[in-house]
Amino acid sequence: MKKTYLRQSFDTGIIFGIVHIFCVLIAFNAMLGSLLAKIVNVTSSLTSPAVGALIAYAVILGLWAGIASALRQRELSDGKRLLASLVTGSSSGLLAAVLVGIFQLMLILNINPRDYLTNLSLPFMQACLYSLPGLLGILANFFTFLISAFVGGLLVVGWNLHGFASIRHQINNAPKNWIAKLRSGSAKKQLIQKYVFYALLFVLIAILPLEWGSYWNYVIGTVGLYVIMGLGLNIIVGLSGQLVLGYIAFFAIGAYTMALLNAPIPHNLMWGFWPALVLAILLAALAGFLLGLPLMRLRGDYLAIVTLGFGEIIRILLNSDLLTSFSGGPRGVQGIHGPTIFGQVFSDVNYMYLIILAVALAMYVYNRLQHSRTGRAWLAIREDETVARATGVNTNKYKLLALVIGAGFAGLAGAISAAMNQFIGPGDQSLMASINVLCEIIVGGMGNIPGTLLGAFALKGLPELLREVENFRMLAFGALLVAMMILRPEGLIPSQRPTLELPEETPPATSSTLTDAAKIKPPEENPHD
Amino acid sequence: MTENIIECREVTKIFGGLTAVNKVDVFVPKSSIFSIIGPNGAGKTTLFNCISGFYTPEHGEVYFEGEPLRGKTTDAIASMGISRTYQNIRLFSNLTTIENVLVGQHHRLRETWVDAILNTRRYQTEEKASIQEGVRWLNFVGLQGLGNTPARSMPYGAQRRLEIARALGSNPKLLLLDEPTAGMNPQETLEMTALIRRLRDEFGITIILIEHDMHVVMGISDHIAVLDFGLKIADGTPKEIQANPRVIEAYLGPGGAALAKKYSRNK
Numbered sequence: 001m002k003k004t005y006l007r008q009s010f011d012t013g014i015i016f017g018i019v020h021i022f023c024v025l026i027a028f029n030a031m032l033g034s035l036l037a038k039i040v041n042v043t044s045s046l047t048s049p050a051v052g053a054l055i056a057y058a059v060i061l062g063l064w065a066g067i068a069s070a071l072r073q074r075e076l077s078d079g080k081r082l083l084a085s086l087v088t089g090s091s092s093g094l095l096a097a098v099l100v101g102i103f104q105l106m107l108i109l110n111i112n113p114r115d116y117l118t119n120l121s122l123p124f125m126q127a128c129l130y131s132l133p134g135l136l137g138i139l140a141n142f143f144t145f146l147i148s149a150f151v152g153g154l155l156v157v158g159w160n161l162h163g164f165a166s167i168r169h170q171i172n173n174a175p176k177n178w179i180a181k182l183r184s185g186s187a188k189k190q191l192i193q194k195y196v197f198y199a200l201l202f203v204l205i206a207i208l209p210l211e212w213g214s215y216w217n218y219v220i221g222t223v224g225l226y227v228i229m230g231l232g233l234n235i236i237v238g239l240s241g242q243l244v245l246g247y248i249a250f251f252a253i254g255a256y257t258m259a260l261l262n263a264p265i266p267h268n269l270m271w272g273f274w275p276a277l278v279l280a281i282l283l284a285a286l287a288g289f290l291l292g293l294p295l296m297r298l299r300g301d302y303l304a305i306v307t308l309g310f311g312e313i314i315r316i317l318l319n320s321d322l323l324t325s326f327s328g329g330p331r332g333v334q335g336i337h338g339p340t341i342f343g344q345v346f347s348d349v350n351y352m353y354l355i356i357l358a359v360a361l362a363m364y365v366y367n368r369l370q371h372s373r374t375g376r377a378w379l380a381i382r383e384d385e386t387v388a389r390a391t392g393v394n395t396n397k398y399k400l401l402a403l404v405i406g407a408g409f410a411g412l413a414g415a416i417s418a419a420m421n422q423f424i425g426p427g428d429q430s431l432m433a434s435i436n437v438l439c440e441i442i443v444g445g446m447g448n449i450p451g452t453l454l455g456a457f458a459l460k461g462l463p464e465l466l467r468e469v470e471n472f473r474m475l476a477f478g479a480l481l482v483a484m485m486i487l488r489p490e491g492l493i494p495s496q497r498p499t500l501e502l503p504e505e506t507p508p509a510t511s512s513t514l515t516d517a518a519k520i521k522p523p524e525e526n527p528h529d
Numbered sequence: 530m531t532e533n534i535i536e537c538r539e540v541t542k543i544f545g546g547l548t549a550v551n552k553v554d555v556f557v558p559k560s561s562i563f564s565i566i567g568p569n570g571a572g573k574t575t576l577f578n579c580i581s582g583f584y585t586p587e588h589g590e591v592y593f594e595g596e597p598l599r600g601k602t603t604d605a606i607a608s609m610g611i612s613r614t615y616q617n618i619r620l621f622s623n624l625t626t627i628e629n630v631l632v633g634q635h636h637r638l639r640e641t642w643v644d645a646i647l648n649t650r651r652y653q654t655e656e657k658a659s660i661q662e663g664v665r666w667l668n669f670v671g672l673q674g675l676g677n678t679p680a681r682s683m684p685y686g687a688q689r690r691l692e693i694a695r696a697l698g699s700n701p702k703l704l705l706l707d708e709p710t711a712g713m714n715p716q717e718t719l720e721m722t723a724l725i726r727r728l729r730d731e732f733g734i735t736i737i738l739i740e741h742d743m744h745v746v747m748g749i750s751d752h753i754a755v756l757d758f759g760l761k762i763a764d765g766t767p768k769e770i771q772a773n774p775r776v777i778e779a780y781l782g783p784g785g786a787a788l789a790k791k792y793s794r795n796k
Contacts (some may be wrong), residue, residue, distance in 0.1 A: 303598070311546045335552050365646055372645030372652065373631075373659075377563055383621035392607035392636035392699050401642060497625045502664050502676040 006087055007074060009069045013088035016065040017095025020145075024099060024128060026475075027119035028055040028150040039268040051130050055144060058096070065092050068154020078157045085153025086146065093145030100129050100141045208360075209261075209352035217348040219464045223421060224355040224414045226460040228362045229387040230440045230452040232409025235366065237438070238447030238495070239375060240402035241382025242295075243304040246311020252318065253287050254280040254414025255424045259333035262419070266328060271325040273339035277415045284411025285404045292403040296396045299385070311434055318426035332425025336418050351420045358416060361407055361447055369405070371498060378402055436460070443484055445491025454492050534559045534703055534735045535580065539589035542575050549575040551759040552589065557703075557737060557752070562729055564738045564746045566770075568779060573739045574616060576756070577705050580737070581613045582606040582697025593703070608636040610695035613705035616739075618688045622681035626672060626691050629662035630681050665722065666694045670724060686717045693724070700726055701744035703735045704728065710742050718742060747771070 023029050030044070033053025037044035044050035069088035070081045103125040113120045115402040129137030133171060159168065179327025209217055229251060236244050257280035261271040271279075291310055298306060317323055319330050327333065338346045339354075346354070369375045377398045380388040389395050436459060441447075460481070484492070537555040541548065550572040557563045565573045578584045580591055582603040591598045598606055612633070621629050637657060644652040661690045667676055670690040675683065689709060696704055696728035709725065710718045722745050740746045746753065747767045755763040755770060757779040763781060764771055770776055783787060 053661070172746060176537075367643055368646045368648065372642065372656070373635060373640050374642040374645055376628055376632050377635055379624055379628070380621050384619055386583070386593075387615070387619045387621070388632070389603040389697065390583070390613060391605055391633055392604050393632065394604045394636075400669075405642070497623070497628060497677075497679065499677045500627055500660060502627060503661050 005073050005080065006074060009084040009087040010091045012069045012072065013065060013093075014095065016061060016068075016088070020061055020092060020096055021069050021099050023057075023061075025117055025119065027124065028475075029054055030119075030124065030127075032060075033057045047121050049127045054127055055130065056142070057149045058144045062089060062092070062148030063152040063155075065089060065145070066149030067156055068152075069149065069191035070153040070156035078160075081157055082150070085149050085156070089146040089149025090142075092149065092182075093142040096145055097138045097142040100125075101138050103128055104134070104138060104423030113402070115452060116453075173196060205356055209349045209356075214348045217352045219381075219461060220350075220462065221352055221355050223456050223461045224352075224359045225417050226437065226440060226456040227359050227453055228413040229410050230444070231362045231365055231366045231449070232406040232413070233437050234406075234410070234441050234447055234452055235369070235378070236406035238441060239370065239382065240378040240399055241385075242399060242402065243300065243307075244403070244406075245304050245308040245434055245438070246314070246431075247307075247406075247410060247437055248429050248431075249311040249314035250284045250287060250410035251414040251417070252314055252424075252426075252429040253407075254269045254284045254411030255334050255418040255428075256318070256327055256333070256414075257283050257411070258415040258418040259336050259424045260327060262337045263333045263335055265334070266325060270337065273337070273419060273466070279351075280415035281408045281411040282416065285408040288403040288405075288407025290398060291407075292400040295403070296399060308431070308434075311429075315426055315431075317431045318429065326423075330426060332423060332427070333418075334423050336422045336424065338419040338422065344421075351416075355416060358412060362412070364500060365405075374398065374401065398410055439481070441491075441493060445493040445495060447495040448493060450497070451491050451493040532559050533761040534594060535587065535737070536592040536593070536595075537576070537580070540576065540579055540586045540591060540739060541588040542572075542579055542584055543587050548759050550579065550586070550756075553754075553756065553759075553761045555754050555761070555764075557634070557735060559735055560729060560733045561751040562725065562736045562738060562749050563755045564740055564750040565756060566740065566743075566746055566753060570629060570758075572759040574707060575759075577613065577640050577707055577737075577739065581705060604636070607699060610700070610702035611705065612699050612701035614689070614692040614696055614707055614709060616707040616711070618685075618692055620680040620688055620691060620695070622679070622704055623696055624680055625677050626667060626680055626683065626694075627635050627660065629691060629695045630666050630698040631659055633695040634659050635699070654726065663694075663698060669690075669697070670694045671720070686713055689721070690724070697728075699735060705735065705737050708738045708741065709738070710740065710745055716744060719723040721745075725749060760796070 003349070020029075023032075030049035030053070033049050033056055034044040036056045037050055037053040042050055042052065044053040065088050066085040070085045073081050073084045103120075107122065107125060107129075112122060128141075130140050131137075134138055160500065200377070209220075229247070232250075233244070233247050236242050258273075258276045259268050260267055261276040261279065262273065264270075291307070295303060295306060316325055321329065323329065338351070341350060377388070377393045380391065380393055381395050381398060385395055440455035440459045441452055442455075443458055444453070445451025459477075463477070488494070533556045535555065535557040537553055539552045540550055541552055542550040553572075553576060555563075555565075556574070565576065567573055575584065579586045580593075580598070582598060582601060583600075584603075585599065593606075593609060593611060596609075601609075621632060623630070632744060638655050640649075640652045640655045643649075664676060667673060670693055672683075672687060672690060672694065675687070680688065683691065693706070693709070705723070710721050713721060724739070725736060726749055729736060738746070738750070750767055751766055752764075753765065753770045754761055755773075755776050762775045762779055763773045765773070777789045778785045
């Protein structure tokens with residue numbers, strides 16, 4: 001038994017050590033460190049990271065290793081759990097030490113590994129040794145892991161000490177108690193609380209765009225547009241169950257409508273923002289309708305392939321020479337005029353408000369539809385199209401309706417996006433963008449609003465925030481998706497059907513009365529007994 | 530002379546080289562319980578699919594209240610008042626039970642997506658009325674208090690009853706039940722039989738039944754048709770069917786009639 005738990009801890013440490021080596025070789029430690037450094041206003045870059053940043057990264061990983069190791073030995077005594085975390089710390093520290101040992105050798109022998117591993121520059125290796133000479137750097141690496149893992153073990157053991165029991169209990173139950181307390185009030189009190197909550201939310205939404213500057217307005221604005229698209233695609237994929245892949249084409253139609261009607265080149269029509277917005281939504285919806293007509297016969301994989309083709313056709317058309325004089329070709333359309341307010345051109349703050357309004361509208365429409373006869377018909381089609389038909393649902397009509405409304409959402413997002421960025425080009429309409437929106441609703445949770453919000457933030461907001469560490473975006477993305485599939489295959493927030501308020505019916509047909517009725521007349525005789 | 534709600538005239542359905550249903554005539558009087566029996570593969574479910582519009586027969590015609598069904602889509606046929614259940618339960622399993630019944634009511638409601646978005650008076654009243662009616666059907670089939678349970682998490686027998694509630698939601702004139710007591714224990718079977726009887730007696734719904742349990746069939750049917758290898762071999766009241774030598778042979782094999790006679794004499 002004793003041997004087993006020490007062996008387990010050793011293995012845990014080895015795993016963390018390997019993860020550490022991998023992270024160092026792709027300079028992930030420098031990236032995480034520089035993010036941390038940004039919080040305390042220390043400059044640190046990928047090529048020459050600050051020593052403190054790297055130590056902070058190592059401490060986090062070490063703490064994690066120690067906590068994981070101590071948690072794993074749940075049934076052992078406190079002392080043994082501490083020992084386990086120590087063993088884990090030393091084995092992971094050993095691997096870290098071997099790595100920086102190799103770095104030290106290279107530095108001494110003046111070998112530059114940059115040719116093979118682009119991230120390993122001499123200053124980077126120097127920093128990994130904490131800028132210490134000789135064996136000291138190697139030992140420092142080892143002890144960072146050992147000590148932080150031990151502290152991790154202490155944290156776990158300390159947390160479970162008897163003295164902390166009441167605090168632990170309180171923290172664990174805090175959210176539950178808080179909600180229970182909110183719900184315990186009278187109906188009137190609850191209503192007031194609800195209104196206060198909405199009022200606070202409203203004030204927050206009204207103030208934030210003014211305060212947090214144009215960069216944040218841009219980031220959150222983009223997220224907002226993705227929320228609208230996510231909701232639209234959710235109507236098509238999440239509710240009516242049609243896997244449509246070329247969804248970005250509807251966005252393109254909306255965006256180009258806005259662009260061609262409000263840019264000086266190539267047409268100089270200058271319709272103004274609002275009429276163009278309405279037309280953009282209508283045209284996108286019309287495209288959804290026209291695409292939907294031949295699609296009604298298709299299901300599943302075939303539908304996905306055909307819509308994928310549709311998306312590509314739109315993109316290639318926009319890119320082609322054929323339409324250059326009409327829609328600007330590969331160069332796109334520039335200088336799109338946005339809306340004006342009291343003679344002033346819309347500022348980023350105004351756009352933010354516009355997007356917030358549009359998101360609120362999209363959420364409202366989605367929510368109303370979801371809980372109506374229409375929404376239930378969509379869900380029935382998603383669950384079993386054949387049976388939905390035999391139950392009396394005109395499936396073609398409702399599948400078309402889903403496509404039309406979903407496409408309209410994308411048209412709205414596209415039109416606002418074109419006006420906000422004052423530019424639209426065929427490059428924005430790639431297949432990747434379609435897949436991004438689909439990922440957004442898959443990650444967030446198919447078919448519900450909170451999931452779509454979360455998905456948009458995770459897939460559009462996070463990468464935007466991590467822009468300076470561009471190289472790792474796709475890595476983090478991939479890891480996120482894989483982790484999602486394993487941990488939460490139904491999305492971060494899985495859909496739940498609403499609990500309807502059902503009336504109490506007075507004379508229920510209980511099963512006992514049914515049984516009595518069945519005893520009226522037993523069969524007289526039987527041919528095959 | 531009672532009026533027939535369903536008339537199948539020489540209905541023939543062919544799959545490749547196999548004639549699944551061969552020139553079958555079936556006349557179902559209004560407000561009766563009509564059973565279709567026969568050995569496995571006799572074409573019972575195929576005939577059901579011809580009536581509910583899943584298949585279009587190669588020859589012959591199905592008339593519902595005198596109107597031919599050829600060329601009508603399944604949803605149009607459902608809207609005319611034909612509802613059905615399935616041999617292997619096919620519920621909208623991720624929806625709650627009440628939502629399943631509400632989908633059943635779909636074609637009777639008038640609210641559109643615009644009503645839903647604008648939250649109109651029509652939307653509100655229809656929604657409220659349909660939920661109330663849905664709960665009544667749930668109570669009727671014995672699923673009271675389970676309205677907000679997801680359909681997939683219900684026990685087997687309850688799922689069968691929910692399928693019937695969903696079919697009832699569309700206010701059918703004709704209900705096609707495909708093996709409603711399959712896999713049920715004697716108690717559940719008894720309850721199901723009582724339920725079917727009440728549907729006819731209290732609501733005047735015509736019921737066509739595919740069933741293998743002879744206790745059930747002989748106990749509740751007004752008429753029975755027997756299919757074998759796609760052909761209708763007998764037609765009549767339960768008593769007549771029990772005495773029909775061709776039926777006994779279809780079930781017991783050649784010489785079965787003599788065997789049965791001998792067996793029943795010994796008894």
